[in-house]
Amino acid sequence: MFELDVRSRKPIYEQLVERLKEMVITEVLKTDEQLPSVRTLAQQLTINPNTIQKAYRELETQGYIYSIKGKGSFVSPASPTQNGEKLMKVKNELAKLLSEALYLGMSADELFTMIKEIEVTIGGGIDIDQDQ
Numbered sequence: 001m002f003e004l005d006v007r008s009r010k011p012i013y014e015q016l017v018e019r020l021k022e023m024v025i026t027e028v029l030k031t032d033e034q035l036p037s038v039r040t041l042a043q044q045l046t047i048n049p050n051t052i053q054k055a056y057r058e059l060e061t062q063g064y065i066y067s068i069k070g071k072g073s074f075v076s077p078a079s080p081t082q083n084g085e086k087l088m089k090v091k092n093e094l095a096k097l098l099s100e101a102l103y104l105g106m107s108a109d110e111l112f113t114m115i116k117e118i119e120v121t122i123g124g125g126i127d128i129d130q131d132q
Helices: 012-025 038-045 049-062 080-103 108-121
Strands: 065-068 072-075
Touching: 012 049, 038 049, 049 065, 049 072, 080 108
Parallel strands: none
Antiparallel strands: 065 072
């Protein structure tokens, strides 16, 4: 499925949360698709099942997945209400990062190109060459 960096200073569960969020955002994991069970994923990644459970709880709190008792965890459909709240947080974080990038010398054109490339990779955009 993916690899985690056991030597990283970032906790394993946070790495797992990031990887799974990335897979949901890029639609590698589709809406209502079942995630691997805690036990199965723990065996595949050779990490403690409690770590997987903690990551799944965090993803559920953030609204990326939902659980059905006795059935497992599934990818949540995007909800406009949750998306609005998340979008505000992301916009605030993005404003800080963009300000820093501009301060460090990155041009607006470089930022725009980067945004278009990201948009293409997640399947939500048009090809950069077509737009220009």
